[in-house]
Amino acid sequence: MQSSVVVPLPTPAIEEGQGQEHGRLFHVVLLDDDEHTYDYVIEMLQKLFFLPVETALQHAVEVDTTGRTVVITCERPEAEFARDQIHGYGADPRMPKSKGSMSAVLVPAGNTASQ
16 A cells, blocks of 8 residues: 655745735725716616615715715725726716716725825
């Protein structure tokens, strides 16, 4: 009978800077423009983030009045996914001048400057 020994593979070295953002939170900030209606913002936030209509309306008002609103705060991979979902949502069919999706940026939690 032949015995088999399992030798563990070495763990790959983590490059400097990798892993340092694990656990770090990022805001996904929706930016205002003049090419999307309140209905579009409310619909998008409900579909992408499962927000109730009242919360989505609050975000629509905030982005319209202040120019930005934080729609979600999470770790970087999830924040990048959320931003990409916003960017991929498409134009507002209610506005002929709407050429594409709204814009969103990631901002480290606790920071007010955009990346």
